[in-house]
Amino acid sequence: MEETFTAFMSTTMDYSGDDYWDDDEEPILNSGMCNKTWVRAFRGRYEPPLYWIIFILGAVGNLLVVGIYSTVRNRLKTMTDVYLLNLAIADLLFLCMLPFWAVEATKGWDFGVRFCKMVSAIYKINFFSSMLLLTCISVDRYIAIVQVTKAQNLKKKRLFYSKLACLGVWFLSALLALPEFIFAGVKTDSKGHSTCSLVYWNNENNQTKILVLSLQICMGFCFPLLIMIFCYSVIIRTLLQARSFEKHKALRVIFAVVFVFILSQLPFNTMLIAQATQAANATSMQCDTVIAFDVAQQVSKGLAYTHACLNPFLYVFIGVRFRQDLLRIVKMCAGGLGKGGLNKIPAVHKRPSVMSETETTPALSL
Numbered sequence: 001m002e003e004t005f006t007a008f009m010s011t012t013m014d015y016s017g018d019d020y021w022d023d024d025e026e027p028i029l030n031s032g033m034c035n036k037t038w039v040r041a042f043r044g045r046y047e048p049p050l051y052w053i054i055f056i057l058g059a060v061g062n063l064l065v066v067g068i069y070s071t072v073r074n075r076l077k078t079m080t081d082v083y084l085l086n087l088a089i090a091d092l093l094f095l096c097m098l099p100f101w102a103v104e105a106t107k108g109w110d111f112g113v114r115f116c117k118m119v120s121a122i123y124k125i126n127f128f129s130s131m132l133l134l135t136c137i138s139v140d141r142y143i144a145i146v147q148v149t150k151a152q153n154l155k156k157k158r159l160f161y162s163k164l165a166c167l168g169v170w171f172l173s174a175l176l177a178l179p180e181f182i183f184a185g186v187k188t189d190s191k192g193h194s195t196c197s198l199v200y201w202n203n204e205n206n207q208t209k210i211l212v213l214s215l216q217i218c219m220g221f222c223f224p225l226l227i228m229i230f231c232y233s234v235i236i237r238t239l240l241q242a243r244s245f246e247k248h249k250a251l252r253v254i255f256a257v258v259f260v261f262i263l264s265q266l267p268f269n270t271m272l273i274a275q276a277t278q279a280a281n282a283t284s285m286q287c288d289t290v291i292a293f294d295v296a297q298q299v300s301k302g303l304a305y306t307h308a309c310l311n312p313f314l315y316v317f318i319g320v321r322f323r324q325d326l327l328r329i330v331k332m333c334a335g336g337l338g339k340g341g342l343n344k345i346p347a348v349h350k351r352p353s354v355m356s357e358t359e360t361t362p363a364l365s366l
Helices: 037-070 079-095 098-107 112-145 148-153 158-176 178-183 204-240 245-281 287-305 307-317 320-338 361-365
Strands: 027-029 184-188 194-198
Touching (some): 037 079, 037 287, 037 307, 079 158, 098 112, 112 148, 112 178, 112 194, 112 204, 112 245, 178 204, 204 245, 245 287, 287 307
Antiparallel strands (some): 184 194
C-alpha cells in the first residue's frame, strides 16, 4: 500500500516486507509492538481543520480565476491563459475531494470502494496535471522570450497548440493515475476503523510499490523540475542581457507560482523517496522512527495540498493584470448592486502590456 502517495493515506503502513500485524492492524517490528494511537489522534486533530481552510480559500481563489477568464477577459488570448485556466480547473476538482478526506481523518472511510478509487485518482490526476501544466508554461515562456522568431512564426497556431497540449496533459495524467483506479481500496481493522489506501496484489518484494513510487517521483516531480530549471535558467540569462526592467517584473508571477509549487511539493516527494528506499531495502524500523515517519508524512502531505489554494492568491497579489481584473469585477458588482441590479461586466478589449504581443507578455504579467 502506498499511503503517502495517496491524498488520504492510512496512518498504518507496511514499512517492511518482514513486518506482521497485530489485531489492531499495527506493525509489530523487531523491537516489539508499535502503538500508533497517538499518530491517529494527531491526524484527527491536524488534518480536518487544515483541509477545510484549504478548501474554502482554494475554492474562492480558483473560482475568481475562472470568473475573470469567463467575464473580464472574455476569451483566452495566449497559451499561458489556457494553461492557467486549466490549472485552476484541476485545483477545483481536487478541492472538491477535501471534505471527504476531512471526514475520513476523524470517522474513517464510509463512502465505499468505488468512491475511494475515484478520489484517489482525482488527486493523482490533479498532481500530475499541475506539474505538467507548470512545465508547459515554462516551455511557452522559453519560446516567447528566448525563441522570439519562432514564437512570431507560430503566433497564429500557438493557441491551438496550447489547447492540444492541455488535452495531452489531461490524458497523460489519467494514464499515470491508473494505479489509483487499480489498487485503491478500503481497509478495515478489527475495531471497525476504515481507511482508503493503495493495496497491491501479490506485491512480492515490494516491486509494484517501488515501481509506482518511482513513477510518481520521476514523472510527477523530477522530470518536470529539470525542464523548468533549464527553461528558466535560459530565460534569466536572456533577461540579464536586456535593458528593460519591465521584463523582470513580468516574469515574477510565473517564478512565484513555480517556486511555491516546488516548495510545497519537495517535502512530500522527499518522503516518497524515503518510502521507496525503505521498501527496496525491506528493513525493519524502530517504533520511534515509525511514529516520526508517520507524523512527517502527515505534515508534508498537508503542505503539498496547499498548492491548490496558493496559486490564485499569487495571481491577485503579484500579478498586475489579475489584480486589475479583480478590482474591475468588484467595482462593477458594487456599482450594479448600488443601482438595484448587477450589471454585466464588459470585456476589456485592449490593455497596454509591458512587452510586445509577439512575446505574449500579457500572460506573463497576468
